[in-house]
Every structure is written in structure tokens, then in C-alpha cells.
Amino acid sequence: MNPYGKDKILFIRIDGIYCEHCVETITLALRSLDGVETATIRQNVAEISGEKLPSPDVIVDTIRKSGYETDENRISASRAKVARTVRWYEFLLIAAVIVAAAAGVRLIFGYNIFNAIPVVDSSLSYGMLFVTGLLTSIHCVSMCGAIGIFASSESNTVRSFMRPILYNAGRVISYTVIGGIVGLIGSAFSLNMTLRGVVIIIAAVFMLLMALSMMGLFSFHLPRVFTVRTNGKKLGAFVIGLLNGLMPCGPLQAMQIYALSTGSVWRGALSMALFALGTVPLMLISGAAINLSKGKLKIVIGKIAAVLMVILSVSMLNRGLLSLGIDVTNVFPSKYDGYIAATVEDGVQTVEFDLDFDSYADVVVQKGIPVKITVHANEEKITGCNNEIVSRDFGFDVPLTAGDNVIEFTPAEEGDFVYTCWMNMITNHIKVIDDPDYFK
Numbered sequence: 001m002n003p004y005g006k007d008k009i010l011f012i013r014i015d016g017i018y019c020e021h022c023v024e025t026i027t028l029a030l031r032s033l034d035g036v037e038t039a040t041i042r043q044n045v046a047e048i049s050g051e052k053l054p055s056p057d058v059i060v061d062t063i064r065k066s067g068y069e070t071d072e073n074r075i076s077a078s079r080a081k082v083a084r085t086v087r088w089y090e091f092l093l094i095a096a097v098i099v100a101a102a103a104g105v106r107l108i109f110g111y112n113i114f115n116a117i118p119v120v121d122s123s124l125s126y127g128m129l130f131v132t133g134l135l136t137s138i139h140c141v142s143m144c145g146a147i148g149i150f151a152s153s154e155s156n157t158v159r160s161f162m163r164p165i166l167y168n169a170g171r172v173i174s175y176t177v178i179g180g181i182v183g184l185i186g187s188a189f190s191l192n193m194t195l196r197g198v199v200i201i202i203a204a205v206f207m208l209l210m211a212l213s214m215m216g217l218f219s220f221h222l223p224r225v226f227t228v229r230t231n232g233k234k235l236g237a238f239v240i241g242l243l244n245g246l247m248p249c250g251p252l253q254a255m256q257i258y259a260l261s262t263g264s265v266w267r268g269a270l271s272m273a274l275f276a277l278g279t280v281p282l283m284l285i286s287g288a289a290i291n292l293s294k295g296k297l298k299i300v301i302g303k304i305a306a307v308l309m310v311i312l313s314v315s316m317l318n319r320g321l322l323s324l325g326i327d328v329t330n331v332f333p334s335k336y337d338g339y340i341a342a343t344v345e346d347g348v349q350t351v352e353f354d355l356d357f358d359s360y361a362d363v364v365v366q367k368g369i370p371v372k373i374t375v376h377a378n379e380e381k382i383t384g385c386n387n388e389i390v391s392r393d394f395g396f397d398v399p400l401t402a403g404d405n406v407i408e409f410t411p412a413e414e415g416d417f418v419y420t421c422w423m424n425m426i427t428n429h430i431k432v433i434d435d436p437d438y439f440k
Contacts, residue, residue: 008051011046011047012059012082014070164237167240168241174242179272183264208314212310342371362431370408373408
């Protein structure tokens with residue numbers, strides 16, 4: 001007898017669903033129950049129907065035995081009551097903890113360790129390329145770890161490492177192939193700032209869709225064209241790994257430039273392969289962590305990954321917009337507070353500042369007068385992120401080396417203009433005004 005009275009359709013919210021494999025596992029388990037005629041899953045909510053549906057404890061027990069989490073309070077005849085897997089207060093709490101942790105790391109270490117990317121140049125040996133991958137994997141986990149969890153989730157703990165291995169194998173193959181192509185005809189892959197921004201925005205939207213899917217707010221799966229089958233099983237994790245090589249990642253772009261400098265398909269492929277292999281250990285562990293965890297711990301990790309992916313997708317979207325010259329974070333700019341004012345002498349405006357790990361300087365200059373900005377760079381503070389300053393509006397792209405680096409341009413229009421590192425992760429402003437008296 002149906003314990004829910006006349007209801008012939010029930011909805012069950014299930015935590016721990018991150019991929020199509022999860023959906024298939026739970027669907028098969030529910031369909032095996034006596035009284036269940038149909039079972040489908042959409043947005044982390046299972047819908048079952050039948051004339052004599054099983055009791056709540058049977059449904060809960062079946063789902064938990066499959067490696068996922070639910071309880072009787074998450075079973076209802078109304079889908080609206082059970083739809084979301086991450087509540088708004090959980091989102092705010094997790095986001096606050098992540099922001100606090102990032103601020104604490106910055107306070108302790110003095111800079112953002114996720115931006116402390118090693119400098120990649122032609123002097124690196126093949127062995128150091130692998131070491132660079134190891135060091136950079138911290139950045140990879142922070143930026144792509146949530147994608148790895150999305151791709152690697154597996155309910156069968158016996159095969160806990162299989163999907164993470166497939167995901168990382170896809171990454172290594174993708175990096176290697178791209179390295180070979182770039183080494184052979186790399187100049188064809190040089191993207192202008194506009195095209196780079198479009199690619200980053202597309203990747204950000206892709207990440208946001210995955211995050212919403214993990215939170216149960218949106219149903220997202222790989223398009224069929226990207227789905228590979230072998231012996232009836234889908235290799236979604238492998239395909240996502242392959243696509244990972246196309247992500248607009250700073251360290252990856254630096255390595256592509258290195259591969260370009262080799263001028264050889266074989267050396268380009270080898271350099272990217274060694275770098276990719278260096279990133280594998282930490283990425284593999286992060287991907288397997290959710291599979292090795294059980295019960296509520298697995299759910300917590302999944303929720304943290306979903307919230308982190310939302311934050312990172314918004315950050316990536318901002319990077320893409322910055323490439324297009326749009327700074328949405330500067331909606332209410334301060335007048336001149338915190339800006340370094342230029343000194344006008346002999347018809348030239350001069351500005352000087354010291355390079356920092358995580359920022360340049362905000363400056364204010366006079367319209368129509370040539371500007372000369374000198375960046376004093378200590379070799380110890382140059383990283384693979386801050387070692388190139390770019391401005392779309394003023395048309396400069398200046399690599400930084402130890403010592404004094406000079407940037408010259410003439411501002412023709414008033415306004416607040418953004419300039420960034422080449423990865424668009426460090427953002428500062430040049431305010432152009434028409435007020436000669438301000439500089440006296």
C-alpha cells in the first residue's frame with residue numbers, strides 16, 4: 001500500500017549526484033524496487049511512480065546502499081519542496097568560509113599563493129618543466145579542482161580512481177597534442193585580447209552550468225557530440241579532461257608560449273606532456289577524494305566544490321570581460337583615493353611604483369600629455385602571473401624583468417581605464433582627467 005495515500009508520484013531529493021554515472025546508478029536501484037513502475041532523475045531529484053510505492057524507509061535505504069544520501073524529510077509529492085541540494089544559507093556560509101580562508105592565506109603569506117605561478121621561459125630544462133607542473137598544481141586545483149570532482153565522481157569505491165584517472169589522462173593527452181600543434185604552427189594560435197576574452201567567457205558559462213547542476217538548480221550534461229561510448233559505458237570524465245586542454249588557464253597559456261618557442265612538434269609535445277604529468281598527482285588526489293569519502297562527508301565536499309565553482313566561474317567571467325575592456329567591479333569608482341598622481345615635468349608625466357606580488361598601482365594622469373610609468377621590479381617578486389602588464393585601451397603590452405621597466409603612452413580621452421596582468425587576474429586603473437591644477 002502506498003504510505004503517501006493517493007499519491008502515485010513521489011519526488012526524492014538526493015545528495016551526492018555529480019555526474020551521469022550517478023544518475024544511472026540510482027535510477028537502476030529505484031527501478032528494482034517492488035511497486036516502482038518508472039524512475040527518472042533531474043536536477044538531483046528522483047521522480048518515481050507506481051500504484052503501490054514502497055515505504056519511505058525502503059526508499060531511503062536503497063538510495064543509501066547505492067552510496068548516496070537522503071532521508072524521509074526529503075521525500076514529497078511536491079517537487080518544489082525538495083528541489084535544491086544547496087540552500088541559500090549553506091551557499092552563503094560556504095562562500096564566507098572560502099573567502100575567509102583565502103584572506104587568511106594572503107595575510108599569512110603576504111600574497112595570493114594561487115597567483116604565485118612560476119615564471120616559464122626558454123631556460124627551463126625538461127626536468128624543471130615537470131617540477132613546474134608540480135608547483136603549479138596548487139593553482140590547478142584551486143581553478144579546476146571542482147571541475148575534476150564533477151568529472152570524476154564515482155559511486156563504486158572499488159573503482160574510486162578510475163574516473164579521476166580517465167579525467168587526468170584526457171588532460172595529459174590534450175595538453176600533449178596542443179603542445180605539438182603549437183610547437184609546429186604555434187603562431188596561428190596567438191589570440192588577440194578580444195578573442196581571448198570571448199573564449200574565457202564561454203568557459204566561464206560552461207563552469208557555471210556545471211556548478212548549477214551540482215547544486216541541483218539546473219540540469220546539465222555534456223552535449224551528445226562530446227559523449228564517447230565504449231562497451232556501452234560513457235567516458236564523460238575522459239572527454240571533460242580533453243576539453244580541459246582548451247580552458248583559458250594562465251599556466252597553460254604560459255606553457256603554450258614555451259612550446260611555441262621550441263619550434264618543434266616533438267619538443268613542443270614533450271614539454272607540454274611533462275608539465276601536464278607534473279600536475280597529475282595533486283589533481284588525481286583531489287578528484288579521488290570525493291569517491292573515497294562516504295556519507296555526509298561526501299555531501300559536504302560536493303557542496304563546497306559546487307560553491308567554489310560558482311565563485312571561480314564568476315571570477316573567470318570577470319577576466320573575460322576585462323579582456324574586452326569591461327570592468328564590472330568598478331561600478332562606483334572613488335574619485336582619486338589611493339591613486340598615485342603623476343608628476344608633470346618638461347612636458348612629460350612620470351609615475352613610479354614598486355611591483356607587488358598581487359597588484360600594480362592605481363594612477364591618475366592628465367589628459368593629452370605623454371605618460372611615462374616606471375615599474376621597479378624586484379626579481380623575487382616577479383611571478384608567472386604579474387610578469388606582463390597589458391592595457392587594451394592604451395595599447396601597451398610590456399613584459400617585466402628585474403630592474404626598471406618603462407611604459408609609455410599618451411592618454412587622449414578622459415575616463416577610468418583598466419590595465420591588468422596578461423592573465424587578467426591582477427587589475428588596476430589609470431584615471432585620466434582634464435584638470436591641470438590638480439597636478440600642481
